[in-house]
Amino acid sequence: MLNFSTKGEYGLRAVVNLARSYPKIKNIKAISIEENISAKYLERLIGELRKNNLVKSIKGKNGGYVLARKPREISAGEVIEVMEGQMTSKCNGTHCAHMKDCASSVVWIKLGEQIKKTLYGIKLSELIK
Amino acid sequence: MLNFSTKGEYGLRAVVNLARSYPKIKNIKAISIEENISAKYLERLIGELRKNNLVKSIKGKNGGYVLARKPREISAGEVIEVMEGQMTSKCNGTHCAHMKDCASSVVWIKLGEQIKKTLYGIKLSELIK
């Protein structure tokens, strides 16, 4: 019904992978092999997660990544929001004839709320059991 | 958080528009003007809705479209599913190291269920009040 890009999937899988080995550090190479994701691409994606304070990086030899918080303090929603970008209700009532009371916008707003509720309710801790 | 294409939005707006004038027939031109959507593009999109039995067409002069069922018997989910295509849980556990019990897939599955529940619960009748 909706197309999710692999960004969200890859990001989530990487973070879940880190949750499994938490609090040990793990490098891109290891994650990319285990998850079967292009190392270079993953490197870029995980960079986004770092900039948004979901993972911490340790530079230099023997470096790698760790979750920035405990697995039970990070939700799937946070990860996916960073990777996919904020959900925007495209139908905001500005372009159709019904103006502010655009009937269709109700659908996108309700849906957005439900998605957030669902995804923010899922913590990494519950995914690694 | 997720990118919806305009297809779903346009399709929904067109159908809601038809719901307002139900059971009178209305042509593409009128809908496209009222909704400010390219007529040619809308024509193609609404063709999809017809093939999936959500609207009926009346050909020839004075022709146009009508909802195939009453507004309270058509849900937003049906419309959006036709326009956007079936939601597929991309992470199906086949490509990562954890195989069948892929932790991340749980997220997409739960999310998909919630989205369906939400969208199928919204009927056109409730959008035109």
Next chain:
DNA sequence: CTGAAAGCATACTAAAATAGTATGATTAAT
């Protein structure tokens, strides 16, 4: 202090999806 192994930054590119256009055929009321 030097080399290797890690992350960091940025630019490039190929493929796919999106959002539309264009052309013309078919249908049916007048």
Next chain:
DNA sequence: ATTAATCATACTATTTTAGTATGCTTTCAG
């Protein structure tokens, strides 16, 4: 017969996705 509508298909431009490539910086180990 004319006109106004849908129907079918093919084409195209733009954007997004999914990567690749190159090179720099940081830090541990010897």
